[in-house]
Amino acid sequence: xxSDRSGQIVVIFLSIRTGADDAGYGAAAAAMESLAAAxxxxxxxxxxxxxDGLGITxxxxxxxxxxxxxxxxPEHKAIRDAGRDRWYQRYxxxxxxxxxxxxxEKG
Amino acid sequence: xxSDRSGQIVVIFLSIRTGADDAGYGAAAAAMESLAAAxxxxxxxxxxxxxDGLGITxxxxxxxxxxxxxxxxPEHKAIRDAGRDRWYQRYxxxxxxxxxxxxxEKG
Numbered sequence: 001x002x003s004d005r006s007g008q009i010v011v012i013f014l015s016i017r018t019g020a021d022d023a024g025y026g027a028a029a030a031a032m033e034s035l036a037a038a039x040x041x042x043x044x045x046x047x048x049x050x051x052d053g054l055g056i057t058x059x060x061x062x063x064x065x066x067x068x069x070x071x072x073x074p075e076h077k078a079i080r081d082a083g084r085d086r087w088y089q090r091y092x093x094x095x096x097x098x099x100x101x102x103x104x105e106k107g
Numbered sequence: 108x109x110s111d112r113s114g115q116i117v118v119i120f121l122s123i124r125t126g127a128d129d130a131g132y133g134a135a136a137a138a139m140e141s142l143a144a145a146x147x148x149x150x151x152x153x154x155x156x157x158x159d160g161l162g163i164t165x166x167x168x169x170x171x172x173x174x175x176x177x178x179x180x181p182e183h184k185a186i187r188d189a190g191r192d193r194w195y196q197r198y199x200x201x202x203x204x205x206x207x208x209x210x211x212e213k214g
Binding site for chain 2: 005009010012014018024046047048049050053054055056058079088089090091092093094095096097098100101102103104105106
């Protein structure tokens with residue numbers, strides 16, 4: 001977690017899994033995190049999935065251009081197709097502009 | 108999950124719990140969700156926490172004014188103080204403006 005996100009683009013991905021092909025899903029998710037981290041303008045990923053099946057992944061980008069480049073990356077597109085075929089029951093994507101942020105840690 | 112978030116304010120809350128006082132935390136979290144849902148401009152909450160301890164909560168607001176009103180709500184402030192005292196090891200808040208969103212569901 002970091003403290004200064006102002007001006008970044010945040011792509012929020014909410015998803016409910018089908019429960020099918022856990023191994024394939026896990027491998028693809030790890031591969032996508034590595035690939036994203038290698039893209040220009042990448043500023044981080046935070047991801048979690050609860051026991052109720054709701055997953056929330058945040059990816060952070062320096063600007064709109066780098067977020068769009070990632071959306072249009074061929075490998076990312078291919079894995080999204082696989083996701084619709086196999087892994088996801090439903091999902092929602094929300095693209096946001098971060099206006100301000102702050103962090104707190106126990107002293 | 109919904110599909111049209113454009114123009115909404117999204118408050119992203121990332122947190123790591125201390126592990127202390129699970130019961131108190133659970134009760135407070137449920138009370139805050141109910142209280143938030145009763146505020147003007149409330150547009151929804153999505154929340155999840157993974158087994159690694161990272162929690163992500165998104166609250167959606169009609170506009171900046173309603174998001175600020177919720178931030179400044181006295182009960183919300185009191186519970187944040189309790190959170191720093193007891194429940195959180197660290198957290199990050201990111202306030203964003205949603206630019207576009209879309210949803211997909213398996214047919």
